[in-house]
Amino acid sequence: MRMAELARRSGLPVATIKFYLRVGLLPPGRPTSATRADYDDAHVRRLRLVRALTEVAGLPLEAVRAVLESVDDASLTWHAAVGSAHTRLSPTASPPTADARARVRALLSRQGWSRSADSPHADVLARALDALAGLEHPVGDDLLDVYAAAAASIAVHEVASVDTDDRVAATEQVVVGTLLLEPALLAMRRIAQENVSARTRG
Amino acid sequence: MRMAELARRSGLPVATIKFYLRVGLLPPGRPTSATRADYDDAHVRRLRLVRALTEVAGLPLEAVRAVLESVDDASLTWHAAVGSAHTRLSPTASPPTADARARVRALLSRQGWSRSADSPHADVLARALDALAGLEHPVGDDLLDVYAAAAASIAVHEVASVDTDDRVAATEQVVVGTLLLEPALLAMRRIAQENVSARTRG
Numbered sequence: 083m084r085m086a087e088l089a090r091r092s093g094l095p096v097a098t099i100k101f102y103l104r105v106g107l108l109p110p111g112r113p114t115s116a117t118r119a120d121y122d123d124a125h126v127r128r129l130r131l132v133r134a135l136t137e138v139a140g141l142p143l144e145a146v147r148a149v150l151e152s153v154d155d156a157s158l159t160w161h162a163a164v165g166s167a168h169t170r171l172s173p174t175a176s177p178p179t180a181d182a183r184a185r186v187r188a189l190l191s192r193q194g195w196s197r198s199a200d201s202p203h204a205d206v207l208a209r210a211l212d213a214l215a216g217l218e219h220p221v222g223d224d225l226l227d228v229y230a231a232a233a234a235s236i237a238v239h240e241v242a243s244v245d246t247d248d249r250v251a252a253t254e255q256v257v258v259g260t261l262l263l264e265p266a267l268l269a270m271r272r273i274a275q276e277n278v279s280a281r282t283r284g
Numbered sequence: 285m286r287m288a289e290l291a292r293r294s295g296l297p298v299a300t301i302k303f304y305l306r307v308g309l310l311p312p313g314r315p316t317s318a319t320r321a322d323y324d325d326a327h328v329r330r331l332r333l334v335r336a337l338t339e340v341a342g343l344p345l346e347a348v349r350a351v352l353e354s355v356d357d358a359s360l361t362w363h364a365a366v367g368s369a370h371t372r373l374s375p376t377a378s379p380p381t382a383d384a385r386a387r388v389r390a391l392l393s394r395q396g397w398s399r400s401a402d403s404p405h406a407d408v409l410a411r412a413l414d415a416l417a418g419l420e421h422p423v424g425d426d427l428l429d430v431y432a433a434a435a436a437s438i439a440v441h442e443v444a445s446v447d448t449d450d451r452v453a454a455t456e457q458v459v460v461g462t463l464l465l466e467p468a469l470l471a472m473r474r475i476a477q478e479n480v481s482a483r484t485r486g
Contacts, residue, residue, distance in 0.1 A: 134415035195479045203471040210468040213336035219460050228441045229472050232434035237476035239430045258421050264470050266412040269405040270431050274439035277397045282443060
């Protein structure tokens, strides 16, 4: 298909698509003349993915690039690719305190998740605990366990729903599900808060 | 206290604090001379809050400003203030399809959350459903219900832990808990995915 059709089917302006081509977020089409190229369904799909990652998941373009590289890296198993995409997305900031790290290690141990003791997500968690303690809103282990149980119930359903036959498709499915369902999960938590607080506090 | 002490206690560079004063994220201190001012514990606390919202919750400064305005607005009840801060934080994008809206309304009805049918969070959820369907990874109602049950179990514990005696303190507690625990919740979901997928898929 031509560029105009690609724009129509992806819902993105031609100028945006040309920008994505220039910065390498979209692979080039098959040239048909000096100034024209032919695009296929894989291009439509890639543009929809970029659009969802920026508009719905709210990722900056550098993070989108990291996700796409993981999806495209044929040397990774799907589990490793997801781990890699997750890792690249984790915010970098000052390291957590030893106390917060110890609390996270204890939480992981209680949940049977000790294999993630060195995961960057464990550091994200520890930094959140530090920030809340610094603001005099410390979070108790009981609330952490409630969060962990909620996360576990979600993860079991999510992992069970992945089809692993095609590695690239499966990786895209996991990455997309992980990133696009993050705003969905946060929106549901806020909806639940609105309803629970309205019911209990009027 | 002097500016140098404020920098030490907040963990922020003097230049950053001066920038926050200039843009109004930090209220001015009490002037003690033409070039000096005196700051108190409220300034330390506000700077820690700004730092946590930017470094841990990853909010841009405009969103931080919206959160602070809600915390400071004495005309709002704490529940309304949280609603207001949440609303301002929701990403703005193209409206969801009627199909996605209908699925979200049905979900809210199943969960007894119909009061949030017009909430901006319901639109966030509907946009995520649209994006996933557009990428050919539609999400089933069973998974949405798993997410909703997880969100409900979290919200019940969170709302029960709020102390409402002092409105500004309670609002800050809810806003901070909501925003700073978001990265914590997402980190736990990813840790849970790592562990569940490693266990079930090797």
